[in-house]
Amino acid sequence: MASMRDIKRRKSSVQSTQQITKAMKLVSTVKLQRAKGRAEKSKTYLSFMYDTVASMLSKAGTVNHPFLMAGESTKKAVIVITANRGLAGGYNSNIVKLIKNSDFKKEDLLLYTIGTKGRDALARLGYTIAADYSEVIDEPMYSDAMEISKKLLEEFAAGRIGEIYVAYTGFKNTVTHVPTLLKLLPVKVEDDRPQSEDHQAVMEFEPECEEAIDLIIPKYITSLIYGALIESVASENGARMQAMDSATSNADDMISKLSLLYNRARQSSITQELTEIIAGAEAIS
Numbered sequence: 001m002a003s004m005r006d007i008k009r010r011k012s013s014v015q016s017t018q019q020i021t022k023a024m025k026l027v028s029t030v031k032l033q034r035a036k037g038r039a040e041k042s043k044t045y046l047s048f049m050y051d052t053v054a055s056m057l058s059k060a061g062t063v064n065h066p067f068l069m070a071g072e073s074t075k076k077a078v079i080v081i082t083a084n085r086g087l088a089g090g091y092n093s094n095i096v097k098l099i100k101n102s103d104f105k106k107e108d109l110l111l112y113t114i115g116t117k118g119r120d121a122l123a124r125l126g127y128t129i130a131a132d133y134s135e136v137i138d139e140p141m142y143s144d145a146m147e148i149s150k151k152l153l154e155e156f157a158a159g160r161i162g163e164i165y166v167a168y169t170g171f172k173n174t175v176t177h178v179p180t181l182l183k184l185l186p187v188k189v190e191d192d193r194p195q196s197e198d199h200q201a202v203m204e205f206e207p208e209c210e211e212a213i214d215l216i217i218p219k220y221i222t223s224l225i226y227g228a229l230i231e232s233v234a235s236e237n238g239a240r241m242q243a244m245d246s247a248t249s250n251a252d253d254m255i256s257k258l259s260l261l262y263n264r265a266r267q268s269s270i271t272q273e274l275t276e277i278i279a280g281a282e283a284i285s
Contacts, residue, residue: 017252025244068102071162082118145226168228
């Protein structure tokens, strides 16, 4: 059995760690509420943008446009969104697994990473990091998504990449976060997805369909990237809050067990001292 001093030192260490996990949980809870609000507010805009593009493509019919067809290049660009910090359960590792378990060949992928955790893990696995925007994830803005979108669209137009995807963690609610791989280009909307009643008006545009697509698709791609960023931030803080809550509960269990061990060790020490005193007294008498 460990000595009373060792048990006391271990208990003190666990209590100190518990104070840190409690503080991190509180910080994550505050950040989650703010990120959750941004994610929920953006969903209306993203839904409207989706319906707009769906209506436009439906009206356009079989128009030939570069944004609607895969490029000749076999290279695929993937925007990988993770975090700059750990202690968030499986949040970062789930995105890395999503890339590893995809049907893409490693040599065909060009990764545009947002978040140092995913960047470092995928670089160690031998993936090509084409560009890094890790500073963006701390406080994502629409202008950041626009910059990334502009860069990728230029690469797509130049024929250096044939398809564009984004890998992020979708935010469903506080406890449910879904790793998602979403195709951005070439654009293809789901024909069976129902449009909301507010957005079922006939889409009219002029002068030409191609010009309208040139204008709307970059905004559409930028919106999807921005939506992925803010959902990922909400998911990260939700995952970290859960992880810290679990760590705090585990620390409570450990403190209880260590207190019990300490009391047993103390009782054993007292019993031994009494036994020695009684034995000494009998020897003298």
